[in-house]
Structure formats: structure tokens, C-alpha cells
Amino acid sequence: MTALTSPPARPEAARGSVLPSLIARLGAQHLSLIGALVVVLAVFGTLNDNYLSLGNLQVIAEAATITGLLAVVQTVVIICGGLDISVGSQAGVASVVSAMAFTSAGSNAYAGIAAAVAVGLLIGLLNGAVIVHGRVNPTIATLAGLAAYKGLAQLISDGRAQGYVLGDPVFVFLGRGRIAGLPVMVWLLVLVALAVHVLLARTDLGRNLYAIGGNDTAARLAGININKYLIAVYGLIGIVAAVAGVLLTARTGSGQPTSGSEGLELKAITAAALGGCALKGGKGGVGGTLLAVALLGCLENGLTVQGINSFWQNVAQGALLVVAVVIQQRRSGERAIGLPA
Amino acid sequence: MTALTSPPARPEAARGSVLPSLIARLGAQHLSLIGALVVVLAVFGTLNDNYLSLGNLQVIAEAATITGLLAVVQTVVIICGGLDISVGSQAGVASVVSAMAFTSAGSNAYAGIAAAVAVGLLIGLLNGAVIVHGRVNPTIATLAGLAAYKGLAQLISDGRAQGYVLGDPVFVFLGRGRIAGLPVMVWLLVLVALAVHVLLARTDLGRNLYAIGGNDTAARLAGININKYLIAVYGLIGIVAAVAGVLLTARTGSGQPTSGSEGLELKAITAAALGGCALKGGKGGVGGTLLAVALLGCLENGLTVQGINSFWQNVAQGALLVVAVVIQQRRSGERAIGLPA
Amino acid sequence: STGQQSGSGDGGVAKVDGKISITYLQKQGDQEYFVGEAAGAKARAAELGVDLKVVNLGSDANKTVSEVQSALAQKSNGLIVVVPDPAVGPQVVQAARDAKVALLTSDDQICADGPDPAACAKEQLVPRIGFSGAQMGGEVGKRAAEEFTKAGWNAADTRVISAWKQDVTVCGDRVKGARQAFDAAVPGVKAIDVATDNTPTGAQDKVAATVTANPGVKHWVVWGCNDENVQGGVTALANAGFKAEDVAGVGLGAYLACKDWKSGQPSGMKAALFINGKDVGALAVQTVYDKLKNGKEFPAEAFAPTRMVDAADWQDAGVSCG
Amino acid sequence: MTTPPDHSPPPLPPGTAGVVAVGKRFGAVRALGGVTLDFPGGQVTALMGENGAGKSTLLKILTGDHQPTEGHLHLDGHRLDLRSPADARAAGIRIIPQEPEIIPHVTVAENVYAGSLPRRAGRRLDRAELRRRILADLERLGFAGVLDPDLLGSQLTPAQRQLVEILRALTGEAKVIAFDEPTSSLSEQEVEALFALIRRLRADGVAVVYVSHRMQEIFRLADRIAVLRDGELAGVQDAAATNEGELVRLMVGRDLSAMFTRERVATDRVVLDVKGLSTDDVHGIDLRVHAGEVVGLAGLIGAGRSELALALAGDLPIRSGTATLNGKPLGGSPGAAIRAGLGLAPEERKAQALFLHRSIRDNTSVAVLERLRRFRFVRRGAEKQLAQEYTERLRVRTPSIEHEVRKLSGGNQQKVVLARWLARKPEVLILDEPTRGIDVGAKAEIYRIIADLAEQGVALLVISSELPELLGLADRIVVMQGGRITGELDRADATEEAVLHLAMADDLTPRNPSPGATS
Numbered sequence A, B: 001m002t003a004l005t006s007p008p009a010r011p012e013a014a015r016g017s018v019l020p021s022l023i024a025r026l027g028a029q030h031l032s033l034i035g036a037l038v039v040v041l042a043v044f045g046t047l048n049d050n051y052l053s054l055g056n057l058q059v060i061a062e063a064a065t066i067t068g069l070l071a072v073v074q075t076v077v078i079i080c081g082g083l084d085i086s087v088g089s090q091a092g093v094a095s096v097v098s099a100m101a102f103t104s105a106g107s108n109a110y111a112g113i114a115a116a117v118a119v120g121l122l123i124g125l126l127n128g129a130v131i132v133h134g135r136v137n138p139t140i141a142t143l144a145g146l147a148a149y150k151g152l153a154q155l156i157s158d159g160r161a162q163g164y165v166l167g168d169p170v171f172v173f174l175g176r177g178r179i180a181g182l183p184v185m186v187w188l189l190v191l192v193a194l195a196v197h198v199l200l201a202r203t204d205l206g207r208n209l210y211a212i213g214g215n216d217t218a219a220r221l222a223g224i225n226i227n228k229y230l231i232a233v234y235g236l237i238g239i240v241a242a243v244a245g246v247l248l249t250a251r252t253g254s255g256q257p258t259s260g261s262e263g264l265e266l267k268a269i270t271a272a273a274l275g276g277c278a279l280k281g282g283k284g285g286v287g288g289t290l291l292a293v294a295l296l297g298c299l300e301n302g303l304t305v306q307g308i309n310s311f312w313q314n315v316a317q318g319a320l321l322v323v324a325v326v327i328q329q330r331r332s333g334e335r336a337i338g339l340p341a
Numbered sequence C: 001s002t003g004q005q006s007g008s009g010d011g012g013v014a015k016v017d018g019k020i021s022i023t024y025l026q027k028q029g030d031q032e033y034f035v036g037e038a039a040g041a042k043a044r045a046a047e048l049g050v051d052l053k054v055v056n057l058g059s060d061a062n063k064t065v066s067e068v069q070s071a072l073a074q075k076s077n078g079l080i081v082v083v084p085d086p087a088v089g090p091q092v093v094q095a096a097r098d099a100k101v102a103l104l105t106s107d108d109q110i111c112a113d114g115p116d117p118a119a120c121a122k123e124q125l126v127p128r129i130g131f132s133g134a135q136m137g138g139e140v141g142k143r144a145a146e147e148f149t150k151a152g153w154n155a156a157d158t159r160v161i162s163a164w165k166q167d168v169t170v171c172g173d174r175v176k177g178a179r180q181a182f183d184a185a186v187p188g189v190k191a192i193d194v195a196t197d198n199t200p201t202g203a204q205d206k207v208a209a210t211v212t213a214n215p216g217v218k219h220w221v222v223w224g225c226n227d228e229n230v231q232g233g234v235t236a237l238a239n240a241g242f243k244a245e246d247v248a249g250v251g252l253g254a255y256l257a258c259k260d261w262k263s264g265q266p267s268g269m270k271a272a273l274f275i276n277g278k279d280v281g282a283l284a285v286q287t288v289y290d291k292l293k294n295g296k297e298f299p300a301e302a303f304a305p306t307r308m309v310d311a312a313d314w315q316d317a318g319v320s321c322g
Numbered sequence D: 001m002t003t004p005p006d007h008s009p010p011p012l013p014p015g016t017a018g019v020v021a022v023g024k025r026f027g028a029v030r031a032l033g034g035v036t037l038d039f040p041g042g043q044v045t046a047l048m049g050e051n052g053a054g055k056s057t058l059l060k061i062l063t064g065d066h067q068p069t070e071g072h073l074h075l076d077g078h079r080l081d082l083r084s085p086a087d088a089r090a091a092g093i094r095i096i097p098q099e100p101e102i103i104p105h106v107t108v109a110e111n112v113y114a115g116s117l118p119r120r121a122g123r124r125l126d127r128a129e130l131r132r133r134i135l136a137d138l139e140r141l142g143f144a145g146v147l148d149p150d151l152l153g154s155q156l157t158p159a160q161r162q163l164v165e166i167l168r169a170l171t172g173e174a175k176v177i178a179f180d181e182p183t184s185s186l187s188e189q190e191v192e193a194l195f196a197l198i199r200r201l202r203a204d205g206v207a208v209v210y211v212s213h214r215m216q217e218i219f220r221l222a223d224r225i226a227v228l229r230d231g232e233l234a235g236v237q238d239a240a241a242t243n244e245g246e247l248v249r250l251m252v253g254r255d256l257s258a259m260f261t262r263e264r265v266a267t268d269r270v271v272l273d274v275k276g277l278s279t280d281d282v283h284g285i286d287l288r289v290h291a292g293e294v295v296g297l298a299g300l301i302g303a304g305r306s307e308l309a310l311a312l313a314g315d316l317p318i319r320s321g322t323a324t325l326n327g328k329p330l331g332g333s334p335g336a337a338i339r340a341g342l343g344l345a346p347e348e349r350k351a352q353a354l355f356l357h358r359s360i361r362d363n364t365s366v367a368v369l370e371r372l373r374r375f376r377f378v379r380r381g382a383e384k385q386l387a388q389e390y391t392e393r394l395r396v397r398t399p400s401i402e403h404e405v406r407k408l409s410g411g412n413q414q415k416v417v418l419a420r421w422l423a424r425k426p427e428v429l430i431l432d433e434p435t436r437g438i439d440v441g442a443k444a445e446i447y448r449i450i451a452d453l454a455e456q457g458v459a460l461l462v463i464s465s466e467l468p469e470l471l472g473l474a475d476r477i478v479v480m481q482g483g484r485i486t487g488e489l490d491r492a493d494a495t496e497e498a499v500l501h502l503a504m505a506d507d508l509t510p511r512n513p514s515p516g517a518t519s
């Protein structure tokens, strides 16, 4: 198993034992992110004794899970040259659906989850179809989805939190359970991230996704059925966004039409971009995205723990984003728009 | 004078008298937008007697002004291959600054406006510098700006509305005045739109912006100083965003750190994209963008006037966005990602 | 111009003979409380045969101005407004007066000639059906103090979590009110301000971080801008392993608190101030109707009934729990 | 007979530019090292060398696009520091780059004058003047009928894009003009016009630098020939005093076997059968290619060859007629065509074929992944082996197969495109301008691979604008003009004249560029 990052530019490094190679690979590609993460951990760890406690690290991980899930699938769609701005709204629909189906199936959690995933898949396929068959630019199509699915979630829930799932062992397990000391939610993120990483880095499907994002004409002429891939990717997003919605329900105890899901798209896209995805496609990987999710999560938690007011938090987050990317760009030596080499 | 739209593919059409050519050109390029606009006006006009009244049309125009201003400058930056997601936050800073400077200069409106524009210019130049010299992708840089400038607005205002400008004739004139029956705000939009149109379509500066966005390597090799242009464009955005912020203050009566400016970036980008700007640069024009602003404004007003609940409004707006773009794509015959011709 | 007239003295407003049309402009129209308020208003409008439109302003002061203008262009006879920010008040008042249309505010106060209702001359305050943020906060703080005392906790190992979105003015008023009342009753308990986005998940994440950063604390008091904040905080504490008896959450709204109570499980959500949005909406519509139909003057201020409820009595109080 | 680089007297003519001890590194790759070379005014200096030898890099340094890591430039006896292409333009140095850079949504006229658009007071664009200028320049340079100034950049064919670059470089005052493989996508007619132009430039005292892999061209044009090998100057020759063999030896360091020849191995089995096929711009095509046969497709710019290839490959809609491969119908999608056994190495490597940010390995294996996978996992070992094999056979100059393709020289990128399709081994292989920008050594290898494939029974359709190449390779040459087939020549009857006759059937008078001074 190689590192959680984009398919190796140098597979030699993938040999040898797992951990050192993973660290070596992640390190080389994401030095600025790792540097920033270390600085954040060191600063807040020094300022506050409990920041680096197991408990707080778990809190950070749990808080980052839903964003993390959406950032991982955002990575996939960005790699193949698209974007999904509607993930937050999709999660909202799924959250409401899961709680309502749960309730109307006589408190059956599996019914709730199944209904949410089914609806998520449908929405994802609809996005894909609009983009592929309607020939709509992915940004615009999902911008429309952002509004439309939010409205949908509000309509079916009448704008109110729906149901109450904290009496149900399955939902409680999802929201609060632990396996081997790690929150169930975090396990879920790890699972999804690993699966997507393997898909991207090790399978021909993943290769083809990079190809599509790198040069769609070339991909088409190489025999790749771009339309099918795009629809499948948006379907996958729908499913994972539904899982995120179910977790939202499990965490808050009820189905939330907008609360908790609004703005998730921006967080997910920010993480993917900070993690090294080129917004024009063809580049990026799960490893970088997860590092970025971790960095943003640790920063937000640290600022909160230090009691920094939310206004400063905004400033700090914006500044960090720029600094991390500047370092990254300098290192990669890539030319941004119009600069001399 | 040619039409308010992207540069002529066939300059012959630009000859002849102004109005017919304008209509012909707008018509040919934006048939789906015009069609959608006509449908919207007809439907709501039939349903509601007051919808097409002069009063209501003015209300629509006034309500669309601030979005319109930002959409016009968004058009410029999209044409040259960038993006500015921080325009809303910039307007927020300007709004607060205008009110606070007004107050501390002993109720001097000109001081307030000058301070806001100066700060806007500074922020714009900072964005440009980060993108050009920091080599940061414009999306990420201004995503960071979105957070940072919002935080800045909140910090300087302590998160509260600032000052009170309704006793001042200048602000009252900006917010409520009319010239020749048209609101001053709308005149401002017309002025800015015309200036930007002339810049884009009629000056070599504008043509260079199309070159930069269409192919930055070609532009660089042609000796165009891309860095200077980008910094100037972001500076221009800063200034226009500041004007939008001043209008926000004039309209609401005080400096608003976030209220009224949050989310403006998405509206501006939506309008530019719907108006025909290709998000990858090199294409678009003021005419299409203004049409899109009008369409979105008329739709929103119509839905509200009909008493449609806000949840349905979300669904309807999303759906219309998709439909308009689908029609546009079909007509232009452009191939979206990977589609057979 | 404006200075002459008092807030309630909108003398130009004439009685309406035919069908009355009213526009209800609400901030945060997708928030649970306001969804209820709109439902109450619509139900009463239907009873009265009034043509009612409800408009969601979100948190957009600029849209407030646009929508007021739009409603006036539509020849609405009366406006009921919940402003996203009180500073936009004078603009709303001005527009309504110019058009000689009846203006009532609900929930939050506005001033005819200045941005800050707290600094407003009494006659410049616009008539209102609603509640006072400071007063509601006061009740929350009082109840929180009672819970603290009843539980027998001490100041040393107890902390207060005060959670709100820091750029929402009315939120600030509420938590300040809570703090004052609480401190007056049980001085010396340290409070931690937690900046949230006013959503349950946002509050949950922020409170979770705050809790791990304060490991010595045994008991927690939680209040905030609304039920979202308090419910999120209480859930975070439950996730962090605090038992229900070590947490005293006092909600504001009761629409989320009731879900815990309905389930019958032990909960850190000990009480909540129930504001019946439905009643507020209905009362607002009724008041405007009476004025336009019968010429009955607006009362300067009519407070919606609020009531502190808990697991034992929420159903009697009429909290409907979706 | 290597002449050592030398720029002591005799004194240099005015307008001479040059590099002194110039070197350039890209990370670990040394593209150029210590090159000292003059480009005298009023002479054509040809620059030759294998793919990746450093030719484009040298030109990019000369034109301010790259800054040298060592050494410096001079012009007219003064040291020159160029920080950008704008600096170079201002100094009178121009380039026609190897890859045309076109601005998609503006007109040809604006493309040509980008950066120096005519304007009136207040920076207002002077459209009338722009039009006047482009028409005059098109006329002056002999491209009047070939290029509509109102077309948008996105509508141009590769040849037209190349013409735009030529126009760009030839407008305004220039002292030094560098051509980086300008003819690789031009057909005879435009090539002749270009050569006439270059001769005029030389007569006007311009220092012309000319990069090409085509020996014929070099000997027709050049006064001096400089050869680069592995980033170093291998020698400078007087064109009149050298020959092909010597140049090849300088370039590759050894002799190459004589002219390529191959035996006919075609069978009677029809593999590709096209009947009455029409697309939007191609009409009534009847064409058969047999197993083991190499059919050459000749024609001028816009004759419709590439369009036919794309239609067969499933990427352009077929309006009427049929095309079958071993009886299976073609059309639908590129994927379907590939599964039916057809492969197309397209004409435009950057736009249509390459994943510039991916490795050589990824680029080579993309069309063969389904043979390289177990379940859906790519077998890395097999993949590496395949990429390694073709990289070596085609002599791709690269530090490793993991190198990103965008970092390769133009010719080496072209080899990667070919590697992909040669590795796929389809039953019908269409190669559209396969040797565009490829050096002599690698060309020979590609011809050998084509011959091998034919021997294995593959049916090959080769599109090329380089007639000698087609004449050497093809068993049969089919000629197109205006979207139709105008004739077919058997190997025995095929001569350049015969092919050109068919390609220009209606218009046999070559259009000579109108005389007149260049600036």
C-alpha cells in the first residue's frame, strides 16, 4: 500500500516498508502543509496544555469528519476537471430525509440511512446528467443545485429540524460510538478516504479520471467514455454527501435542512485546493486534501480553545490559507497566471 | 458605439447606427437570456398588475444595482482568467469604513467615501499582489480574502452596524435620490457598466485583457505585462467594491460589516457566468452580464411579489439557472467536457 | 420630515375598505422560530381574509430596503418587519411613512431616527409585537442560576458557556442579559464566550473544543442566542462524557429542547424559554388588521407571552414539537 | 570536420546577435551548457540537433522567454540583458515558437497584433487601422487567401495557427527572427511562400535563425549550419561546404544507415473499408486499406485529411456512407472505434493527445490500461516495462519514464504520442503527421516500427505533409483536396509532382507571394 496521495511520480519510493515511504512521499509533496500543521500544533500545544491531549485530538478529528468526507469527494471531482458546489445542500437533503424516513418507518435507522443514500445517489446522478447531457458547466450546474437542493430540503422539512434520533442505538453509535478508541465517524472518514485513494492511485478508473481532468480531448481520443465517468463521479458525490448528511443527523440528533450543511461546499473546496488540487483538473490527491482538512481543523480548534474571537478567527484563517499556498507554490515552482517562469 | 457585449467576432456588425446594432448583437448572442427575461416579465406581468409598473421596475433596478456593480467587475476579472470571491467581504469593509470615517470626520460624507475607496483600492491591490507575486491561484487567494476581509470588517466595527448617515444629504442623495426619474444608484451602475464596456470592447487595454485570459502564454510572448494588468484589475475591483460598500451604507443608513454583503460574490459570479463569461477566461462581456443581472433580479422580485415562499424560490432559481444555460449551450453548439460534438 | 412624527404617530395611514394586503418581512426566514412565526401569521391572515405575503430577508440589511420598497410598489396596506439589523430601521420607517403605510415591527425593535433602539427616544420607537432581548436573556440567566443552586454546584468547578454568533446584535443583547441576571443571583462563576455560527453543529464543534481545553471543570451551565446554540453545546458535553446531571442548559425558543424532552431520556437541557413564534405572528397580523380595518391605534409595545418551560411542563405550555 | 566555435574577426555584419557561454538548467536537467554562437545579420543560420538537444531552449533564451543560468547575449556588439519576451521584442528580436500560442476568442487580426494594437487617443482601439494593417500584411507576406482575418483563434487549423505566429513575428521592425520548426504543420504552398519571405528578410539584413529537422529545407535556405548535441555546440558548418552525412554524424555522433526503404508486404485482405463516407467537411470518401498495407494520405492545408481521420476514429459525426473495420461498423465514439481495433495518433499533440502534467509512463499506457490491469488494479511492473520499452525504442530523451511530459522537448513529446499508439497495436492504425518535429535518428526508427507493424498485418493510414516521407513509406498514396479524394497513385507512379498535381487539381498555378519589401 502506498501513501495517501496522488499516484506516484516516482513509484520507487513506494517500495520498502509502508510508514517511512508514506511519510517520505507525503512529506516531499506537501512540505508546506506539514510545516504549517507542525507550527499550529506547536503553538497551540504550548499555549494550552490540553490542546494536544488525546481527548482534544479526537474532538478535532470528529469536528473535521463531515468536511473531510466532502473534501475527499470534492478532490475526485476536481481531479476530473469538474466541481460540486452543491455538496452542502445535498447533505442537508440527506439529513432531513434520513430523519424523516427513520421516523415514518417506525424508528428504523436502516430505513433512514437507506433512504438518504438513495436520494443522495439520485441527486448526484441528476447533477451528472445536467452537466453531461445538458452540457452545462459544472460550476454553474452545481451553483444551481446549491439553491435548488437547499430549497428541496426546506420544502420537505417545512424548514424545521425533523425527527429525533438520539433514542436509536444505530444513530447514537454513528454519532458518539467508538471503535478501538476512535470515534466511529472518524473510522468512516478513514474508510472512505482509503477507498477513494486506492481508486485514484491504483486502478485504471482512477488513472482515467486524472486523464479526463488533464486533457479531456486527449482522454476522449484515447477511448475514455468521459460522460460515463462524470456521471459516475457525481453519483459517488451524492452517496458520500448523503453519508455526511446521515452523520449530521446522528450528531445533532435530528434532521437539519440547512443548519450545519450550509457553507460546507466552501470548506470542502478550500481543503481540496489547499491540499494541492489544481482547480483546472488533472492534479491532486486524497493525501494532500486530508492534510489540509487536518490543518484547517487544528487551526480552528486552537483558535477556539484560546478563546480568540470569531472575527480574528476569520482573519487568521484567511491569512494562513494564503501563506500555506504561497509556500507551496514557491516550492513547486509552478507558474501561476502570467508569471515569468 | 457598439453593443454592450463581448467584442465583435465580425466587426462589420459594429458599424451602422447604435440602437439597432446593439439590439441585433445582444439578441444574437444572448437569445436564451432575452427569451428567459421576456418569459419572466410576461408571466409575472400577467399574474400581477403592479409587476410591470414603473415603480416596481425601479425597485427591481435599485435592488439589483449592488449585485450589478460587482457582476460587472467580476466580468472583467473572469475575462482575464481570474476570479474574485472576496468582493462581498470587500464591500463589507468599505461599508463600515465609509460610515466610520464619515462619523469621525465630523459627518463629512466625502471623507467617508474617499476613505472607503482608498481602503478598497488597497485591498484590491493586495489581492493582486498576492496572486501575482505570491503566485497564488486567484480562486484560493480570494477565498482567503473572503474570510480575512470579513474578519477585518467585523474587527473594525466590533461586529456591529456603524454610524448613521441618513442625516447627511450626500448619502441620502446616493441612497434615495433620483436624476431624471431614475435612482442615482442605477445611474451609477449604468455609468460603471458603460465605462467597463468601453474599456473591454473599445480600448487596447481591454483587448489585452481578453488576450491574457484567452492564452496567458501568448499574451506574455506578445509583450503584454500580465502582472501589471492583473494587479490593475484587482485594484479596479477593489474600487468598485468600495463603491458598492458606500451604496450599502447609503441604502441601509449605516456601515454594515457583513449584513448585505455576505453572499454577494456568489450572486456576482452567477450573473457573470450566466451572462456568458467562460470561467476559464478570455470570453464574455458586460452586456451579457447585465442581462443576467436583470433576469435574476426580475425573477427574484416576481417570485416575492407573488408571495412564493422562500423555499420554493430557491428551487425555482436553481432550476431557471440550469434551463437558461442549457438553452445557451445548445445554441452556441459548444462542446462541454467530453461530449460528442 | 421624520423628526416631527412620533414612532406611533403614523397619522397619514388611512383605513382600508376593501381587501387588506399585508407584507410580513422576516429576517432569517429559514430559521425554525421564524418558520413558526410565518405559519402563525398565515393562519390568522386566512381567518381574517387578509392577503398576506411573507418575505425572507435572510440576514441582509440591503435586501430589507429592497423588499420594503417592493412591498410598497405592490401597494401593500401594511408592513410587519423583523429587521436583520436594527440599524436599517430608519430607512424602513422613512419608506413606510412616505408611502403612508402602516408599519409594525415584530420581535426586534427599531428606532425611527437612529440606528440603535437602545438609545432611542421613546416616542421614536416603532410600535412592536415582540420581546426584549435583554429581558429574555434575563430570564434565561435567572433560570440558569436556579439550576446551578438546585444542583448544589460550586463556582470553582463550574463554568458557564455562553454561545452566540458574535456579529448578530440581538444575540449580544440576550447573552449579556443572561450574564447579568446570572451573576446577580450567583456571583463568581466564570463564563467562557464561545463564538458560533448559530447552528447546532457549529455550536457543537466549538463547545467540544472549549470543553477539552478546560479539563478541570466538573459542571457546566450553557446558554446562548437560541436553542441551536444551547442544544449544540449540550450535545457536545454529552459526547464528551458529561452526564445529564452535570450539565444545565437553558435554551431560548424551546423548539429543539423539546425534542430531548419528548424522547424521555435524561438530558442536560434543563429548561428553555418558550417564545411562541406562532402567537407572535398571529398577534402581529391581528394588530395591523385592527388598525387598518377599525382604525384601532397600535399599542406602543405588545409583548408576546414567553414562558420558561422544562421537561415536565413543555406540553402544557403549548410547545409543538415537530 | 568540426569548426570550433569562433567569433574573432572578421568583423560581424550589423544586426548580428549571439550568445556567449550560455547555459540553462531545469532542475537536474542541463538543457544547454556553455554555448557560444553568433547569428550574423543578413544570413540564415540553421540550428540542428536531435530532439532535446537544446534548440528551442537556445531560442527561448535569445527571445527573453527563458533566462540563462550562465553566460549572456549580445546584439550589435552590445551586451543584452533580456528579462522578458517584451524586452526581446523591443530590442528587435522575434520568434516563431515551435508550438503556436493562439488566443481563442479574439480574431486573427487581434491575435497577430496582440500587445501592440493600433490605437487612437485615449487608448481607443483603431479598428479601421487594424483591418487595414492585417490586410496589408497578409498581402505583403503572401497569405492573403489562406487566412481570413475575421476568424476567431479557436476556429483555426494547425497550419493557420502557424501562419498567425509567422505574421506576429514579421510585423514591425525586426533585427533577428528565429523560426522554431515553422514548416512542421505547413503544406508545400505555404512552405514556398515562407521561404520566399525568409530570403527577403535575409536580403534586408535580418539575422535569421532557422530550426528544422528537414535536411532539404536546411540546404535550400541556410548559409551556416550550427549543430547542437546534448546541449553543447557540436560544430558550425558552412552550408555550401557540408553534406547530410556529415550533419547527421555531428548530430547523433555516428553514421545512420542510408535512405529508408521497405518492401511491400500488403495482403489482399481488406481491413478498413470506407464507402461513400461524408462528414460536415469531407465528402464521398471511398477508401480501402489492406492488412499489411501502408496507405499515404496527401493533401494541402484543409484538404480534410485530419477530419477524415477523426471521423473514422469516432470523434466527428458521420453524415452519410459507411466505414467498417473487418466488417464491424465504425463511428459512434472514439472508445467504440478503439475497441473495434482502430487507433489514431492525432495531429495536435498538445491539444489532442498529451496529458502534460502526467508522466511519460501514464501517457504511454493510457490506451492500453485494460491490458495492463488485474481486476481493476493497474499492474505497475508491466506498465513500467511497456513504457520503458517504447521510450528506449523511440529514443525519448528523458531522465526517466516518470518525468512529466510537459518538461520534454517538442519532438520528444511527439514520440510519446506515438509510443501510446504503437503500444496499443491496433488492427488499423492512423498516424496523422507522425514525424512532426522528430529528428532524423528517431524518424528512421519510426519508419522501422511502421514497417514492422505492416509485416505483422496491421493496416496503416499515414497522413503527412512531408512528401518525401510519404513517398518512402507508402505502398499507395491517396490524395485529397477540398474534402474529396482527387486521385490515387501507386508506389511506382508516385512522384512529388504527381501528388502535388492532384492536391492542387483546380489551381495548378502556385501563388507567388507578391514582391515588396519586408520591414
Ligand SMILES: Nc1ncnc2c1ncn2[C@@H]1O[C@H](COP(=O)(O)OP(=O)(O)OP(=O)(O)O)[C@@H](O)[C@H]1O
Pocket (backbone or CB within 6 Å): D146, D147, D155, D157, D158, D159, D185, D187, D281, D299, D300, D301, D302, D303, D304, D305, D306, D307, D308, D347, D465
Ligand atoms: N481556410 C480555411 N478556413 C477555415 N477553416 C478551414 C479552412 N480550411 C479548412 N478548414 C477546416 O479544416 C478542416 C479540414 O481540414 P483538416 O484539418 O481535416 O485538413 P488536413 O488535410 O488535415 O489539413 P491540415 O494540414 O490543415 O491539418 C475542416 O473542419 C474545415 O472546415
Ligand SMILES: Nc1ncnc2c1ncn2[C@@H]1O[C@H](COP(=O)(O)OP(=O)(O)OP(=O)(O)O)[C@@H](O)[C@H]1O
Pocket (backbone or CB within 6 Å): D026, D029, D030, D031, D049, D050, D051, D052, D053, D054, D055, D056, D057, D058, D098, D397, D406, D407, D408, D409, D410, D411, D412, D437, D439
Ligand atoms: N520547462 C522545462 N522543464 C524541464 N526541462 C525542460 C524544459 N524545457 C526543456 N527542457 C529540457 O531541456 C532539454 C532541451 O529541450 P529543447 O526543447 O531545447 O530541445 P529541442 O532541441 O528544441 O528539441 P526538439 O527538436 O524535440 O524540439 C530537453 O531535455 C528538455 O527535456
Ligand SMILES: O[C@@H]1[C@@H](O)[C@@H](O)CO[C@H]1O
Pocket (backbone or CB within 6 Å): C031, C033, C107, C170, C171, C225, C226, C227, C252, C253, C275
Ligand atoms: O435567532 C433568534 C431566534 O432563535 C429567535 O429567538 C428569534 O430571534 C432570533 O434572532
Ligand SMILES: [Mg+2]
Pocket (backbone or CB within 6 Å): D055, D056, D057, D098, D180, D409, D410, D411
Ligand atoms: Mg524544440
Ligand SMILES: [Mg+2]
Pocket (backbone or CB within 6 Å): D305, D306, D307, D347, D432
Ligand atoms: Mg491535418
